[in-house]
């Protein structure tokens with residue numbers, strides 16, 4: 001049993017995967033992303049899992065990936081943006097160092113572009129992101145140990161803030 005140094009949560013486009021890799025490099029520890037774990041288990045991209053098996057199947061795989069990574073991984077861990085929707089996942093996050101990377105609507109829209117690889121955002125990404133941000137903000141806040149605002153900041157600036165934050 002080991003424990004991640006830090007778990008990153010937040011909406012699509014918050015920069016969890018990007019900042020997570022930079023933070024892991026800064027610490028010289030491995031990086032893990034539950035989206036990549038789900039894709040490796042399924043042997044196909046998330047967009048195809050949604051098409052072939054549907055979102056509930058993806059969510060079940062995601063919950064298994066979150067549980068495994070929290071139990072096994074001792075580096076930096078990024079979760080998929082919707083992982084906090086499941087109460088089981090929120091309960092699993094208790095006792096971990098969880099950083100909520102917050103992003104506002106306009107930055108999230110410009111970062112995710114036309115959805116690319118995020119099936120939930122294939123249709124009307126702006127309206128969908130507005131809904132997701134409103135629905136999930138309280139859930140991210142509920143699981144967060146720390147919140148870091150990412151709007152208008154580079155991944156390197158955010159990583160530097162995280163390194164300082166995690167020293168304390």
Ligand SMILES: Nc1ncnc2c1ncn2[C@@H]1O[C@H](COP(=O)(O)OP(=O)(O)O)[C@@H](O)[C@H]1O
Pocket residue numbers: 010011012013014015016017018019078081111112150153154155158
């Ligand atoms: N702070 C940032 N400023 C500008 N672009 C960013 C920032 N963080 C991430 N990006 C870009 O936004 C996109 C989504 O980032 P990603 O790390 O995949 O986010 P998440 O994993 O939270 O969905 C990528 O193209 C990435 O290069």
Ligand SMILES: O=C(O)C1=C[C@@H](OP(=O)(O)O)[C@@H](O)[C@H](O)C1
Pocket residue numbers: 010011012013016017035046079080081082083117118119120
């Ligand atoms: O917000 C969501 O429900 C999702 C976010 C994606 O991860 P990112 O937050 O890393 O984009 C990925 O898990 C899947 O497309 C569903």
Ligand SMILES: [Mg+2]
Pocket residue numbers: 016017018033035078079080
């Ligand atoms: Mg990601």
